[in-house]
Amino acid sequence: MITEECINCGACEPECPNIAIYAPGVPWELNGEMHDPLSNDFYYIVPEKCTECVGHFEREQCAAVCPVDCCVPDPQRVETEEQLFQRAKALHPGKEFPELTPETSHFRK
Amino acid sequence: MSDDRFTRGIEEFNGGRYFECHDLLEDLWHDTRGHDRLFLQGLIQVSVGFYHFINSNYKGAASQFTRGLGKLDGYRPSYRGLELDRFTMEVVRWLALAEEGLRGDVPAFDESGIPRLHPHVPHVSERTGSVSR
Numbered sequence: 133m134i135t136e137e138c139i140n141c142g143a144c145e146p147e148c149p150n151i152a153i154y155a156p157g158v159p160w161e162l163n164g165e166m167h168d169p170l171s172n173d174f175y176y177i178v179p180e181k182c183t184e185c186v187g188h189f190e191r192e193q194c195a196a197v198c199p200v201d202c203c204v205p206d207p208q209r210v211e212t213e214e215q216l217f218q219r220a221k222a223l224h225p226g227k228e229f230p231e232l233t234p235e236t237s238h239f240r241k
Numbered sequence: 242m243s244d245d246r247f248t249r250g251i252e253e254f255n256g257g258r259y260f261e262c263h264d265l266l267e268d269l270w271h272d273t274r275g276h277d278r279l280f281l282q283g284l285i286q287v288s289v290g291f292y293h294f295i296n297s298n299y300k301g302a303a304s305q306f307t308r309g310l311g312k313l314d315g316y317r318p319s320y321r322g323l324e325l326d327r328f329t330m331e332v333v334r335w336l337a338l339a340e341e342g343l344r345g346d347v348p349a350f351d352e353s354g355i356p357r358l359h360p361h362v363p364h365v366s367e368r369t370g371s372v373s374r
Contacts, residue, residue, distance in 0.1 A: 135301075141260075141263065199285045
């Protein structure tokens with residue numbers, strides 16, 4: 133999630149491998165369906181599209197590029213590595229995901 | 242720090258352009274490793290704190306001031322030519338104002354009272370001629 137400490141600089145948006153981050157007020161898309169924005173004030177992360185970068189990178193790329201430290205895990209939505217990995221596979225049906233390693237899952241650090 | 246983005250970022254801060262300061266220093270922070278990285282992040286967070294404060298986002302301001310002060314503490318009294326002792330003490334005062342705002346009391350403030358980042362001037366002892374930094 134992105135907290136209200138966000139300054140709306142947009143640095144995080146292009147880093148997301150799942151296109152889960154949207155600018156404030158911009159509708160989000162999943163499987164061709166459009167949905168209302170989750171925030172009109174700050175950049176936001178769509179939980180249904182976020183894999184905490186599992187399957188892609190060693191850590192969450194939004195958090196890695198944010199010096200404000202406002203991209204943080206949502207305490208109301210704690211998910212397992214397996215749940216996140218399955219989501220990554222569903223979001224990228226054409227991609228081959230090798231077995232998870234410390235380079236592709238923050239759970240394995 | 243010889244990078245032009247650092248100098249310009251400080252100028253933006255001192256001109257009250259906190260978003261622009263954040264933008265320049267963030268760009269530099271991405272390219273920086275080692276001891277300077279946390280220092281830059283501390284400056285960015287204090288700058289973002291003032292951005293939020295001016296926009297009445299007291300929660301964001303208080304949080305960013307707290308994070309930034311925690312980082313800059315390790316670089317006092319001065320670092321990379323900037324005086325940090327007095328600066329951080331001033332930021333603590335603004336943190337208290339942000340906390341007032343969080344309690345629902347809209348703090349009275351004068352933007353001209355926001356601290357600036359000044360060059361550190363080494364103190365030369367009259368008796369010994371030694372320089373303290």
